[in-house]
Amino acid sequence: MEVSKKKTPSPVELIDWLNDEGVLELEWDFPEDGDLFTAGLDSMAVMQLVVAVEDRFGIELGPEDLTKTNLATPTTLAALIAAKI
Amino acid sequence: MNRSTEVFDVAVIGGGSAGLAAAVAAAREGARTVLIERHGYLGGMGTASLVHTFCGLYLLREEPGAVFANPGVASEIATRMIAATGLGPVRMGRLDVLPQHPVEFVRIADELVLSEPLMELMLHTQLTGISRDTDHWDLELAARVGPQRVRAGTLVDASGDAMVAMLLGVESSMIEAPRLQRPAYVFGVHSSRLLDDEARLQTAGLIVEGVRRGDLPADALGLAFRSSGRVGENFGTLDLTGGATAADYDPLDAFCLTRLETTGRLTACKVVAWLGEKSEFWKGAYISHWPTNAGVRESRRWIGEHVLKGEDVAAGTRFEDDIALATWPMEFRETARGPKLRYPEGNRAAGIPLRCLKPAGIGSLYVAGRCISTDHDAQASIRVMGTCFATGEAAGRAAARKC
Numbered sequence: 001m002e003v004s005k006k007k008t009p010s011p012v013e014l015i016d017w018l019n020d021e022g023v024l025e026l027e028w029d030f031p032e033d034g035d036l037f038t039a040g041l042d043s044m045a046v047m048q049l050v051v052a053v054e055d056r057f058g059i060e061l062g063p064e065d066l067t068k069t070n071l072a073t074p075t076t077l078a079a080l081i082a083a084k085i
Numbered sequence: 086m087n088r089s090t091e092v093f094d095v096a097v098i099g100g101g102s103a104g105l106a107a108a109v110a111a112a113r114e115g116a117r118t119v120l121i122e123r124h125g126y127l128g129g130m131g132t133a134s135l136v137h138t139f140c141g142l143y144l145l146r147e148e149p150g151a152v153f154a155n156p157g158v159a160s161e162i163a164t165r166m167i168a169a170t171g172l173g174p175v176r177m178g179r180l181d182v183l184p185q186h187p188v189e190f191v192r193i194a195d196e197l198v199l200s201e202p203l204m205e206l207m208l209h210t211q212l213t214g215i216s217r218d219t220d221h222w223d224l225e226l227a228a229r230v231g232p233q234r235v236r237a238g239t240l241v242d243a244s245g246d247a248m249v250a251m252l253l254g255v256e257s258s259m260i261e262a263p264r265l266q267r268p269a270y271v272f273g274v275h276s277s278r279l280l281d282d283e284a285r286l287q288t289a290g291l292i293v294e295g296v297r298r299g300d301l302p303a304d305a306l307g308l309a310f311r312s313s314g315r316v317g318e319n320f321g322t323l324d325l326t327g328g329a330t331a332a333d334y335d336p337l338d339a340f341c342l343t344r345l346e347t348t349g350r351l352t353a354c355k356v357v358a359w360l361g362e363k364s365e366f367w368k369g370a371y372i373s374h375w376p377t378n379a380g381v382r383e384s385r386r387w388i389g390e391h392v393l394k395g396e397d398v399a400a401g402t403r404f405e406d407d408i409a410l411a412t413w414p415m416e417f418r419e420t421a422r423g424p425k426l427r428y429p430e431g432n433r434a435a436g437i438p439l440r441c442l443k444p445a446g447i448g449s450l451y452v453a454g455r456c457i458s459t460d461h462d463a464q465a466s467i468r469v470m471g472t473c474f475a476t477g478e479a480a481g482r483a484a485a486r487k488c
Contacts, residue, residue, distance in 0.1 A: 044324075063287040
């Protein structure tokens with residue numbers, strides 16, 4: 001699914017986008033509040049995520065943004081991105 | 086003492102996880118066994134390359150609790166490791182893994198060897214040539230004293246790179262360079278505090294920032310840190326492309342491996358220095374340990390009486406002559422940007438038949454470890470140390486029984 005630049009993504013759009021970018025391999029029915037760390041979001045995937053977010057949304061996530069709370073679920077991640085756009 | 090005329094029942098080439106298990110198993114079967122290793126200690130990837138997790142030891146299952154897939158030398162080493170580190174199996178996502186400490190693994194391997202009166206260990210020795218007369222293998226070895234010879238009735242190739250196939254000049258198999266599993270450069274880093282999850286995430290953010298600003302090379306994006314479980318002691322694992330492009334990687338070429346080692350060290354130094362400047366957590370951190378070898382995941386493979394296929398691992402296929410279970414999902418690291426895991430249907434473990442350990446058309450010879458007869462996809466499952474212990478044990482036992 002295409003997510004246009006500078007547009008705030010919904011949690012469901014983020015799930016598709018994370019799959020498309022190869023950051024994570026999530027099931028099609030992965031819940032909006034599912035645990036991304038259990039789904040494989042390790043520190044290397046986080047680096048890919050930051051690079052991909054910058055490419056797609058034009059925003060820079062810094063070390064202070066990368067907390068367990070912010071990255072916990074598609075919902076919290078969408079909120080983090082929305083706050084930066 | 087001139088031991089040049091010594092004749093053994095079994096010779097094992099390579100003292101990594103597979104070769105160690107093979108030699109122990111052969112000696113326990115009553116065979117006079119010699120284990121030949123190029124470094125000054127055993128353990129291979131788990132010691133010389135600082136790979137600090139035993140994967141493939143446990144069954145893949147939904148239920149909590151780790152269950153050994155291949156009881157035997159594998160569970161014996163795991164039990165000794167748990168006693169040494171105080172750390173039990175950990176569930177990472179869907180997988181149970183055992184944290185292992187390279188320093189403890191070296192000692193455990195020594196103890197296993199010393200407890201086998203029928204086993205001789207030759208460290209600092211490399212196989213350079215091989216020939217076969219009517220009933221013996223004649224091994225040419227390079228040692229500091231000069232060329233040495235050893236004779237053995239049966240041979241186990243646990244070299245990881247199918248070195249015996251190369252020296253015999255028989256056909257072997259290797260996937261084209263762009264699809265090879267990428268190598269990992271693992272090093273030790275000392276920090277003043279225990280690395281927790283929050284610190285790991287922030288470190289990832291710092292590294293991206295360093296790359297974005299041009300202070301760090303793009304290679305740094307393949308780096309992840311993990312605590313050894315001991316305060317202040319961490320491992321950095323850097324997945325590398327292995328060349329200017331994926332097609333330039335050749336895990337058997339000395340010049341390529343040399344670039345891999347120097348690129349690994351250079352990148353590690355830059356990142357640790359940069360983190361020390363930018364982060365309170367990493368202030369005063371220093372590199373405490375280099376590996377002896379960069380960690381190669383895949384290279385040359387034997388072609389055996391059977392070639393285990395990725396489809397078999399995906400379906401959890403079993404065979405009549407299974408000698409071990411493959412329980413690790415196919416873990417593809419064809420890029421230096423993290424793994425892609427392919428799990429078997431229904432978490433079923435696939436069988437590894439003895440025929441995958443028997444080179445086609447050559448008697449008195451067995452293979453163990455990551456270079457057994459499989460295709461590229463199946464190798465992505467069976468290459469891990471937990472499974473290598475099991476194929477090693479089976480090869481050693483079969484060699485001693487000459488079956």
